[in-house]
Amino acid sequence: MNQTIPFSLNDKPMSLSLDGERKLLWVLRTDLGLTGTKFGCGEGFCAACTVLVDGEAVRSCQFPLKDVAGKTVTTIEGLAQNGKLHPLQEAFARHDALQCGFCTPGMILVAHEFLMKNPKPSEKDVREALEGNLCRCGAHTRIVQAVMDAAGLK
Amino acid sequence: MKKDERDEYQRPGTLGRREFLKIAGGGIVVAVSFGGEFSFSQEEARRRGAGYPEDFNAYLLIGADGRVTGYTGKVELGQGAITSLPQMIADELDVPYQAVDMVMGDTDLCPWDMGTFGSLTTRMFGPALRAAAAEARAVLLELAAERLKVPKESLSVKDGVVFDKASPSNKVFYGELASGKRIERHISPKPSVKGVGEWAVMGKPFFHKDAVDKVTGKALFAGDIRLPGMLYAKVLRPPAQGAKIRSLDTSAADRIEGIRIVQDGDLVAALHELPDVAATALDLIKAEYDVPESKLDDETIFDHLLSIAPEARVVAEGGDLKEGESLAANVFEETYLNGYVAHAPMEPHTALADVKGDKATIWASTQAPFRVKDEVAQAVGIPPAGVHVVMPFVGGGFGGKTRNIQASQAARLSKITGKPVQVAWSREDEFFNDSFRPAAIVKIRSGTDGSGKMVFWDYGVYFAGDRSSAQFYSIPHHRTVSRGEWGGGGTGAHPFAVGAWRAPGSNTNVFARECQIDIMAAKEGMDPLEFRMQNLSDERMKRVLAAAADKFGWTLAPLPSRRGMAIVCADYSGTYVATAAQITVDRKTGGIQVNRVVCAQDMGQCINPQGAVIQIEGCITMGLGYTLTEELHFKGGEILDLNFDTYELPRFSWLPKIETVLVPNNSLPPSGGGEPAIINMGAVVANALFDATGARVRRLPLTPKRVKAALAAMEK
Numbered sequence: 082m083n084q085t086i087p088f089s090l091n092d093k094p095m096s097l098s099l100d101g102e103r104k105l106l107w108v109l110r111t112d113l114g115l116t117g118t119k120f121g122c123g124e125g126f127c128a129a130c131t132v133l134v135d136g137e138a139v140r141s142c143q144f145p146l147k148d149v150a151g152k153t154v155t156t157i158e159g160l161a162q163n164g165k166l167h168p169l170q171e172a173f174a175r176h177d178a179l180q181c182g183f184c185t186p187g188m189i190l191v192a193h194e195f196l197m198k199n200p201k202p203s204e205k206d207v208r209e210a211l212e213g214n215l216c217r218c219g220a221h222t223r224i225v226q227a228v229m230d231a232a233g234l235k
Numbered sequence: 236m237k238k239d240e241r242d243e244y245q246r247p248g249t250l251g252r253r254e255f256l257k258i259a260g261g262g263i264v265v266a267v268s269f270g271g272e273f274s275f276s277q278e279e280a281r282r283r284g285a286g287y288p289e290d291f292n293a294y295l296l297i298g299a300d301g302r303v304t305g306y307t308g309k310v311e312l313g314q315g316a317i318t319s320l321p322q323m324i325a326d327e328l329d330v331p332y333q334a335v336d337m338v339m340g341d342t343d344l345c346p347w348d349m350g351t352f353g354s355l356t357t358r359m360f361g362p363a364l365r366a367a368a369a370e371a372r373a374v375l376l377e378l379a380a381e382r383l384k385v386p387k388e389s390l391s392v393k394d395g396v397v398f399d400k401a402s403p404s405n406k407v408f409y410g411e412l413a414s415g416k417r418i419e420r421h422i423s424p425k426p427s428v429k430g431v432g433e434w435a436v437m438g439k440p441f442f443h444k445d446a447v448d449k450v451t452g453k454a455l456f457a458g459d460i461r462l463p464g465m466l467y468a469k470v471l472r473p474p475a476q477g478a479k480i481r482s483l484d485t486s487a488a489d490r491i492e493g494i495r496i497v498q499d500g501d502l503v504a505a506l507h508e509l510p511d512v513a514a515t516a517l518d519l520i521k522a523e524y525d526v527p528e529s530k531l532d533d534e535t536i537f538d539h540l541l542s543i544a545p546e547a548r549v550v551a552e553g554g555d556l557k558e559g560e561s562l563a564a565n566v567f568e569e570t571y572l573n574g575y576v577a578h579a580p581m582e583p584h585t586a587l588a589d590v591k592g593d594k595a596t597i598w599a600s601t602q603a604p605f606r607v608k609d610e611v612a613q614a615v616g617i618p619p620a621g622v623h624v625v626m627p628f629v630g631g632g633f634g635g636k637t638r639n640i641q642a643s644q645a646a647r648l649s650k651i652t653g654k655p656v657q658v659a660w661s662r663e664d665e666f667f668n669d670s671f672r673p674a675a676i677v678k679i680r681s682g683t684d685g686s687g688k689m690v691f692w693d694y695g696v697y698f699a700g701d702r703s704s705a706q707f708y709s710i711p712h713h714r715t716v717s718r719g720e721w722g723g724g725g726t727g728a729h730p731f732a733v734g735a736w737r738a739p740g741s742n743t744n745v746f747a748r749e750c751q752i753d754i755m756a757a758k759e760g761m762d763p764l765e766f767r768m769q770n771l772s773d774e775r776m777k778r779v780l781a782a783a784a785d786k787f788g789w790t791l792a793p794l795p796s797r798r799g800m801a802i803v804c805a806d807y808s809g810t811y812v813a814t815a816a817q818i819t820v821d822r823k824t825g826g827i828q829v830n831r832v833v834c835a836q837d838m839g840q841c842i843n844p845q846g847a848v849i850q851i852e853g854c855i856t857m858g859l860g861y862t863l864t865e866e867l868h869f870k871g872g873e874i875l876d877l878n879f880d881t882y883e884l885p886r887f888s889w890l891p892k893i894e895t896v897l898v899p900n901n902s903l904p905p906s907g908g909g910e911p912a913i914i915n916m917g918a919v920v921a922n923a924l925f926d927a928t929g930a931r932v933r934r935l936p937l938t939p940k941r942v943k944a945a946l947a948a949m950e951k
């Protein structure tokens with residue numbers, strides 16, 4: 082059953098008329114062409130599909146579209162402002178906090194939510210915050226460094 | 236230009252090359268050919284036909300705009316080749332790093348290549364690429380000498396500008412020299428590449444070229460490619476390996492608007508213009524299967540493998556085992572086990588195929604695009620020449636993406652539907668269809684003389700393959716044999732596909748060997764570092780061990796020291812690597828926390844030290860998985876681990892403090908760095924467990940259950 086779902090996507094107002102039970106991940110990737118959000122497991126185990134809904138990191142593979150009604154959604158494509166990378170993006174690039182880069186959007190967005198709430202974390206806090214994010218390439222060490230750097234702590 | 240260089244292109248049989256290079260357009264072309272059993276064989280290229288050059292497998296193009304492009308069939312998987320290869324080119328050609336582009340893996344633009352695996356890119360391809368770049372520089376100098384009317388000895392190059400040393404304003408850009416020309420040259424047999432002291436770009440830290448695209452979500456992976464009218468396919472997965480469909484009921488699925496169900500032999504798929512709707516439809520398909528009987532599971536597999544093991548092949552031997560045994564005061568006989576391990580790249584296998592008549596274009600997440608080309612051609616019955624494989628970014632491979640069933644599935648479905656079709660495996664598909672690292676067994680009998688010297692070593696590995704199996708200690712009487720390879724070891728060995736997994740064979744072999752060394756050291760009442768040093772005569776290995784020990788701050792103490800420390804060493808295809816670690820063991824839960832890992836690596840000359848360090852860190856982190864949790868559970872052909880809830884990958888909380896030492900060694904050519912550091916992880920943690928508790932676990936992974944059982948057995 083299609084329903085009208087108004088929300089803000091990467092700072093732009095948007096209204097979709099779609100089946101609200103569909104998962105946000107597929108609407109973003111297919112209907113809206115925003116492929117920066119990745120599929121890793123489909124079951125909420127890997128956080129590759131993370132996006133921000135009202136600033137909260139959510140797993141879009143589990144998140145029904147209807148639940149974004151009236152909210153703001155930010156994907157990895159919406160993080161850079163006016164062509165300037167977000168400090169987290171810059172730090173990930175500078176620290177080489179990625180190898181294949183497939184887990185990277187999810188890592189950055191989980192870190193984004195975390196730093197908004199904990200602007201002065203310890204390394205241990207960062208590790209705990211990212212515990213649900215999987216990275217098969219083993220870029221973990223540099224990811225922690227990048228997040229600390231983005232927080233201005235390095 | 237010397238005339239014969241062009242004439243060579245007229246000889247018969249090289250038409251393929253001429254045709255091929257047309258694509259390159261104008262500019263200066265320098266061919267690169269690199270050998271080695273894995274990388275290239277002329278025979279192979281000829282067999283492939285398809286217009287590939289038969290005598291080179293990469294080339295450089297210096298364009299009229301002065302930009303340099305390297306074309307290679309190698310692909311970027313996250314290992315950083317996209318950074319290190321341009322570094323080599325930039326340095327040898329004296330152009331800025333930023334002026335170099337790489338075109339990788341595109342089967343229409345790049346010469347044939349076997350695939351990207353085994354740390355071969357730097358080791359085999361690197362030297363050839365550098366030599367070609369050096370030759371290109373020589374060609375450009377010759378052209379510049381003519382143009383500037385000065386002898387080439389008086390010329391120098393900086394940032395792609397050739398100038399007269401005596402009068403620097405007399406200069407010409409590479410681009411000007413290349414414009415309007417069509418020059419092809421072969422690499423000379425003795426190219427002079429720059430010595431390490433002359434490196435300006437190589438040997439310096441360089442960050443991944445693709446980083447910005449990857450942090451902004453712009454980087455396109457195979458699943459991110461969109462074509463008009465494309466359909467998303469979800470493929471039906473049988474309940475067990477080898478199961479055959481008996482009956483199929485698609486009536487419920489058929490009722491979904493816009494759905495198309497295709498059955499083509501064993502391939503059953505639901506296709507829709509939305510992937511999630513295709514997945515919903517797939518779930519509605521009811522299928523019954525005939526499942527083959529099998530008594531194998533993850534416990535019985537080892538006896539099965541031992542019972543069917545093929546003839547032993549001798550890997551290395553010396554002295555006389557009988558004599559060695561007669562010298563032994565202590566004899567040690569041990570068996571080590573290793574279960575199946577999944578590749579589990581974060582990006583599951585994905586492909587988009589667009590088949591039109593006898594032409595097909597494929598975007599695939601693969602480590603072997605040229606293999607995909609052949610397989611797709613076969614799957615849809617068109618000539619290989621009609622298949623163009625385009626390489627998007629690949630979200631990790633680790634050996635698993637040398638096999639690409641998904642590409643053939645997509646191509647078949649595209650041919651049937653007449654539309655572009657994407658096949659993106661679910662995580663469950665990815666586990667089910669993986670070519671796992673094989674389960675393996677190592678049996679070792681060895682002996683010491685009672686005063687800290689090893690006197691004999693009788694080593695047999697089953698089904699892991701022989702890589703890193705040959706021991707490098709100075710043991711007078713030794714023999715190493717291998718039975719069955721990691722690639723399969725004959726039919727009926729494994730209940731599912733097996734294949735190369737990051738550093739194939741070595742993880743198993745090093746685990747067994749280095750555990751055995753510590754078992755002997757403990758019996759001799761020695762420190763594990765001291766015991767190794769005392770039994771090593773290979774100075775290079777001693778140096779690497781010492782470097783790790785030094786950084787770690789190792790102090791000698793007999794085993795077990797209760798400090799939870801261990802140090803091990805290995806040789807991975809010429810890269811020497813030593814790893815020291817410290818762990819704590821939770822005796823109640825059996826859980827292991829690795830607190831600190833120090834890794835020293837001698838990889839010969841190091842092109843991109845930053846990249847090497849990143850690869851070492853990645854190896855250590857990834858290696859914690861096969862060491863602590865990763866092992867595939869199965870019952871007959873049924874794969875019991877299908878997602879990350881039961882198959883646990885390393886997480887942030889596991890992360891040890893990692894320190895690396897690149898042991899400088901400019902006397903040896905660069906060897907690969909993408910794999911060596913992973914191979915010590917099983918042994919170093921198992922040995923640290925013994926050092927902490929006195930309990931020995933001879934089977935990977937070191938699960939809490941096994942640790943607790945070993946602790947209990949010891950207390951008895």
Ligand code: FES
Pocket residue numbers: 119120121122123124125126127128129130131140141142143
């Ligand atoms: S894809 Fe959503 S958590 Fe893995």
Ligand code: FES
Pocket residue numbers: 178179180181182183184185215216217218219220313581630631
């Ligand atoms: S960088 Fe490859 S999965 Fe994290």
